[in-house]
Amino acid sequence: MGDNKKITTASGAPVAHYEDSLSAGPRGQLLLQDYFLHEKLAQFNRERIPERIVHAKGSGAYGTFTVTHDISKFTKAKFLNKIGKETKVFIRFSTVGGERGSADSERDPRGFALKFYTEDGNYDLVGNNTPVFFIKDPRKFPDFIHTQKRDPYTNCKSPTMMWDFWSLNPESLHQVTILMSDRGTPYGFRHMHGYGSHTFSMINAQDERIYVKFHFRTQQGIKNLGGKEASELRGIDPDYAQRDLYTSIDNGDFPKWKLFIQTMTEEQVKEFRWNPFDLTKVWSQKTYPLIEVGELELNQNPQNYFAEVEQAAFAPAHVVDGISFSPDKMLQGRILSYPDAHRYRLGANFEQIPVNRCPFMVNNYHRDGAMRVDGNGGANPNYSPNSFDGLVADKSYAEPAIQLDSLVADHYDRNQNDDDHYTQPGDLYRLLSDEQKEHLINNIVDAMSGIEGPKKDEIVMRQLCHWFRADTNLGMGVARGLGLSMDKLSEHMPK
Template sequence: MPYEFNEKKEVPDHPTYTTSTGCPIFNPLASQRIGRNGPIPLQDFHLIDVFQKFDRERIPERVVHAKGVGAHGVFEVTNDITKYTKMNMLSEVGKKTKMFARFSTVGGERGTPDTARDPRGFALKFYTEEGIFDMVCNNTPVFFIRDPAKFPVFIHTQKRNPQTNLKDATAFWDYLSLNPESIHQVMILFSDRGTPYGVRFMNGYSGHTYKFVNDKNEFFYCKWHFISDQGIKNLDNDTAAEIGGKNPDFAGQDLFEAIESGDCPSWTLYVQIMTPKQAEQYHYNIFDLTKVWPHKDVPLIPVGKFTLNRNPTNYFAEVEQVAFSPSHMVPGIDVSADPVLQVRTFSYPDTHRHRLGANFEQIPINCPVNPVFNYSRDGPMNVGANQFDLPNYPSSTQKLDKEKNEPDAEHERWIGKVTYHMDELTDVDFEQPRALWKLMGKQKDQQDHFVYNVSVHLCNAIPNVRERQYGVFSRVDPELGKRIREATEAEAKKIAGNETVPVKPEPHQFEPQNSTLKSS
């Protein structure tokens, strides 16, 4: 069973203070001295113990998804999809699996306000009977890139300027305008969905295309959708800034207080399924992370529901040390040829080993519930039994059960020469953003909010970058490009002190829930 984080139950009501090795200490707030005013001897182990722990209290923050909140929960299957997958956690209706969820901002540091305009990470860890299964999602169904080589430099543009150490609007929009395949994500990010109301009122999407494998060794392409049972609730741009200034930890407080009061949030899981033949004939590249599969083409199939019902006992031990990766798979699901997903399967465990150490899987929040046996041993921070006296090589004295997850070579038969694929932009890349802009027109104030949200950010970029981005918006819709140009240039003149910008659109009425924060 996974570690339940019940340390408090093991500590007596009046504990004895000890060193980290368990030695009782008479006075934890006094150091040894030679005489009343003399120097401190090196033999004061408790003092050295305290300081070496203190000096190492902070582990490196995540390069992305640095600030997050999390909670424990349970996933329950409600619909049978065993014809598509042999995943044990989905094997029968009513089956329950313990899990842990972490929600996060993406580009900011740990001090970032929870209401910042940013995609949100939506990471889920399932403690299945066949190992850890992680589904690492975002709250948007698409992303800025479809070639993984672009990811590190893209993230650099979302971080701080290397000279000024300030956020850089020019770098932000310079990259986006030079890589217009990002426009679909930009359209979502600068809508009000870019500033969700906490984490309870947003959906989670795999974005990537995965593969289901059933017990007949047939495979199907799939996408995962976790739809909030609380509905969708967002903040307009200025209300998000106001809340972020008053309570930068708004989302964490909202989630914690909801669970603590028994108002446990839940999400319903749906999947989209596509056969290999359908994928070959589909009018979009199914591995393109900048595209969605429209529901009219590929309908949603209900699977189950997860509910978050228990807050962490210790934030650092659970939320900060939890380690997710798309490569944490179980029999019945596999990665596809999606190139960004392929690279993420390497990058995530690699960064965990940097942050948490070579044996990060032994940290209780990351431990599988089933026994682990392999030929890997030792390494720093090996805090388990190191697989006892079992051989660390394929030994004739240690028989193995037949491998249950036999690979199917038919799934991975590729023929071709190695090439450097240069991204090609076509009008197809603007079809879904164009449809999204038209959809905004059917929703009250959403087009006005989008234009305002973009203009107050883009106005901080240098003129030639602004001009290039106007061209990208114009390819989505000429009227959109015109409105963005006019609003942004008005904001830029305001910054220059030349004239007053028109009044912004009226925000939605905001009334916080489950929070001590009050609207002004």
């Protein structure tokens, strides 16, 4: 039994000298044959896999999702098919724009990604703590993220880049309004809602399809940081949200969320005022009320951050029988981009990493690639059809056909017949209390005050036009905060 305390190489060979390298005499050169030195340094050099291009800073936990209400009329998904049914889950919270070493209190959306380990495969619901996003077409995503990262000249974050992009893309206004409100700096991860954000579809046992949005509502109560408090916390404890999450779970104070869905029939889709698949829009909860589904509880911390959180890989492409996609253009883009990002970051076999591995049956003919660790199919055939293994595709899992609106392929203008970018942000502003309105305006002013350079006035005035179009009082509040006179405004406001 004592032998299990020996230090070994990665292949299990005991190491005789851990701290001293093999050298030619006490002061001589090191020898090539010191294999453990090379192994140790090579392993160290590879401790940092490429960080995520977005959502690099994150925290994770395991938990349980329990069905509390029957929604079988909407979906045949097995993990939702019975009241009281429990499914193991893994969740990763994150900030979006910062690096791995960034602070948890940055003004930024928060990622809210869930992996359900279901008997029909892993289902990944990869969303944010906001019900909308900045853009509606995936072609714009790299450009948007570049504005949230570092300026290629200064290597610093640039308010000018951010506001230039937002002012040129009024579709961003709804999400920017949320970001600049108190909700832009949530107090940790336990005190915020989560959303699937996209429109998805559900399919029931009769092969009837409806469209859905997912809402996770925190049971800890909404709690946000003020702008000054968030700034101070970046220096005092940049990892406070990570610490808050794992400490609460270690103490048995398990965070909980209730899952609700909104539903929209295919007929209602045709009648909706806006494009119902537009990621910059919400569905009114008065018209499409929340329907309770179940409860999420986080009750187990990972044992090793790198193995289970840093290597966790979520993909909107991972749906299960009874849940499917929609014509949401951003969702369609993410179906491609997320698994591709994981293959670059973690390798072609990223789904064999334990945190990503389906705990139930997996059968396919995928073979080879770096870090294949599951036996690679052994001596079984690596092609199909074949005469040996009896594996077949099960057509009972086929989805019902989707009727497309058009068979004309084109690069449709993102604003065509859908250029109302102001009603919902304005409605959101008018819903806020006077104190929350003041906070929103102050946060916008603080952020826009960082705009600089020869195009400063042009960018500021262009963005101000958007605030005025959303709500006149909002526009006036921002203008006053920026110290702009009525004469200056009148020169630039559209006639």
